[in-house]
Amino acid sequence: MLKLKDKIAVITGGGSGIGLATAQRFVAEGATVIITGRRQDAIEQAIATIGGNIEGLCGDIANLADIDRLHTEVRDRHGRIDVLFANAGAGQVTPFAEVTEEDFDKTVDTNFKGTFFTIQKLLPLMPDAASIIINVSMVTGKGTAGFSTYAASKAAIRSLARTLTTELKERKIRVNAVSPGTFVTPLVAAAFPTKKALDAFVSDRATTIPLGRVGETEEVAAAVLFLASSESSYITGTELAIDGGVSQI
Numbered sequence: 001m002l003k004l005k006d007k008i009a010v011i012t013g014g015g016s017g018i019g020l021a022t023a024q025r026f027v028a029e030g031a032t033v034i035i036t037g038r039r040q041d042a043i044e045q046a047i048a049t050i051g052g053n054i055e056g057l058c059g060d061i062a063n064l065a066d067i068d069r070l071h072t073e074v075r076d077r078h079g080r081i082d083v084l085f086a087n088a089g090a091g092q093v094t095p096f097a098e099v100t101e102e103d104f105d106k107t108v109d110t111n112f113k114g115t116f117f118t119i120q121k122l123l124p125l126m127p128d129a130a131s132i133i134i135n136v137s138m139v140t141g142k143g144t145a146g147f148s149t150y151a152a153s154k155a156a157i158r159s160l161a162r163t164l165t166t167e168l169k170e171r172k173i174r175v176n177a178v179s180p181g182t183f184v185t186p187l188v189a190a191a192f193p194t195k196k197a198l199d200a201f202v203s204d205r206a207t208t209i210p211l212g213r214v215g216e217t218e219e220v221a222a223a224v225l226f227l228a229s230s231e232s233s234y235i236t237g238t239e240l241a242i243d244g245g246v247s248q249i
């Protein structure tokens, strides 16, 4: 049986990486999926790749007018959102002493403010018992060098998931977080100057992970599907680590 039959799902940042893999899985499980992102070409490419019940809308989650436009479009086209995967996020590795105000604002505006207002502004479209999944990161529980703004902005949205668990309980809306470990996506690849440097990082990282390898984006998609579907009907407020066990040791 299809796990998201006839559901309407919005995935921010669905044009690449984890969001793309999740959009693919959601469509395969019977959902109609609306993906967003700033790059029109990435959205169009994702729609062509996935096919079926998938639509796209270009927009920046750090821009509240773009989120309003998303609300209006989804309301007019579908009338509701059963599943929201607040996935869009960005960041860069910068030593603490070198973080500029511009770097700080960019990361916090995307990861914290963008996620916060995406959920706030789309919430009126969500019926009772809808599901919200926020993409956090394993780094929130670690002290990884160079991640001061990224990790703190992700910790903020981990906290938001807890607050919303309580605030939305009367409506039985479940709010959970997924916490990916290391996945080779455009976000991660961009941190390395060459493919060789990226490959060396991946090999090195694999030795620190109990399951002995970095993850595949489809493995995050499977976890998000679980939290989106009624299979997780008694789970809210939690953070599900998809990291090969690295956060547990």
Ligand SMILES: NC(=O)c1ccc[n+]([C@@H]2O[C@H](COP(=O)([O-])OP(=O)(O)OC[C@H]3O[C@@H](n4cnc5c(N)ncnc54)[C@H](OP(=O)(O)O)[C@@H]3O)[C@@H](O)[C@H]2O)c1
Binding pocket: 012, 013, 014, 015, 016, 017, 018, 019, 036, 037, 038, 039, 040, 042, 059, 060, 061, 062, 087, 088, 089, 090, 110, 114, 135, 136, 137, 138, 179, 180, 181, 182, 183, 184, 185, 186, 187, 188
């Ligand atoms: N890869 C990992 O190892 C890892 C680990 C932990 C957590 N995560 C989280 O997973 C999420 C997805 O990242 P990914 O690894 O799949 O990388 P990715 O392929 O770069 O995906 C990030 C997506 O977010 C979108 N995005 C970024 N800034 C945006 C903005 N201001 N407004 C709208 N969309 C925006 C991007 O689209 P546009 O560029 O077109 O806007 C892109 O589709 C992120 O929240 C990231 O922090 C990733």
